[in-house]
Amino acid sequence: MEKTPLHPIERKVLASLTGGPKVFDAVVSSSGLLPDQVRRSISWLSSKGLVTTTEVTSVEFSVRGSPPELAFLETLRDHGGEASVAFLRSALGEDRGFSAAMGRAVSSGWVEVKEGISGQLVVLTDKDAGKALQELIAFLKKGAREESIAPAQKDTLADLVKRGLIEKKETKTVSVTITHDGEEALKSAEDQGFEKLTPELLSSIRATGIDVKLRPIDVTASAPEFHPGRRHPVKEIIAEVRDAYLSMGFAEIAGDSVQPAFWNFDALFTPQDHPARDLQDTFYVKGMRDQKISRSGVVANVAAAHESGWQTGSKGWRYRWDVEEARRLVLRTHNTAVTIQATRDSGGAETRVFSVAKVYRNESLDYKHLAELHQMEGIVIGEGLNLRNLMGVLTKFYGKLGMSGVKLWPSYFPYTEPSMQVMVYYDKVGKWLEMGGSGVFRPEVTWPLGVKKPVLAWGCGLERLLMLRLEMEDIRDLYNNDLGWLRERKEIASTQDSV
DSSP states (O other): OOOOOOOHHHHHHHHHTTTSOEEHHHHHHHHTOOHHHHHHHHHHHHHTTSEEEEEEEEEEEEEOOOOHHHHHHHHHHHTTTEEEHHHHHHHHOGGGTHHHHHHHHHHTTSEEEEEETTEEEEEEOOTTTTHHHHHHHHHHHTTOBGGGSOGGGHHHHHHHHHTTSEEEEEEEEEEEEEOHHHHHHHHHGGGSOBSSOOHHHHHHHHHHOOOOOBOOOOTTSOOOOOOOOOOOHHHHHHHHHHHHHHHTTOEEOOOOSEEEHHHHTGGGTOOTTOGGGSTTTOOEEEEEEOTTOOSSTHHHHHHHHHHHOTTTTOOOOOSOOOHHHHHEEEEOSSTHHHHHHHHHHHTTOOEEEEEEEEEEOOOOOBTTBOSEEEEEEEEEEOTTOOHHHHHHHHHHHHHHTTOOEEEEEEEEETTEEEEEEEEEEETTTTEEEEEEEEEEEOHHHHGGGTOOSOEEEEEEESHHHHHHHHTOSOGGGGGSOOHHHHHHSOOOOOOOOOO
16 A cells, blocks of 8 residues: 555654544544544544544423423322312412323323313322323433434333423434554654654754654645635626716716605606605605705795696606705715716706615515615716716616617606616527616606706616626625625626727
């Protein structure tokens, strides 16, 4: 047999096993090593075939309480084997489980219930009633293990465990045994040589001229797994999306997760009775409002647009707008609540901005819906912009993310006209995926904010794009914190073009 190089720690572990198999704790104790050193060494030795390991499971039981039926029988015996139901109930009390105890005694055939002069009587019919149960309890109190329980007692034991009267504790131990190859390797380890060169050893070689043998290194030994830190895939795709936007001349903006309903809905010309504003779709902050929202300035313009169309030529929604409804605080349902404020802040100047952040929807969770997800939104403000420009921006953007095809078809949103739905094609998996909505902000949206130039706008989901890239079927898997998947998943390669 070819000699197997042994590390000093491996030699100590093998030496501790020469007296026969040992459990893990015994190996730690006899070798004088730390538990982690022993654990790693056993793994190395097992891969070399020098030791074998066996997992042994032992089960112990501890008594947590006495079955109430035993107290029931004891009380009945103290009164000559016969007593009224009323007396037994009074003596035991419901807190000691009288009803359950009597039910078990009757169903087990230990007692009978008869009609007496003063009411129902309980009569003991089995002189050995409860004896087997008492013996089992006494046996368990002595520290009995599972393998010593008689087959006839196992159903009773299972019932006691289910009732919480007996605690069942499983203990798993690893037994380690040295193999024949391990014994041979240990014998030959004495002449493996020195472990490492030291200044003292070099001085000795120089002084004596004696050849020194060093322990050989096993270059075939498997290296330990290494899991370097890496970003979550959601963070990776956000970084890629951000780079794509920045390369197209956009600036990034951000905003608060909690927004007044005014910016989340009203400023976007969403009527106050629109279904999207219901509790079924939106998370509202209970009992709080933004009192800074008052019917003046921009807010007054938006209110007039809702009620009559203001100066836009529209008829509006023709209802009485309520400032209190606009003051309600919500968890933003889309990042348009942020980009619409950027529209106001632009003052009508040419603008390109985007936002990638979380939004919140009161959704039923399933394989394709989350209550908390990411949305990437953007706007472009400029003179003479139209739908063709929007189609070009979206095609260019998704092309930078590796999507070879973009489909756009007419749709409807309260705050854009014309509006388009966006679908992209990903070559690597051969699938089309619906991404979100887009369009040109209506005059009823932009004019009250002081912006009369066309504003192109879009909002698309991020998690669906990521599922396509990672070939995932369930969106919830992104946030399960499965360390195995996070460590082993494939890297999201950058797909941006060089344009």
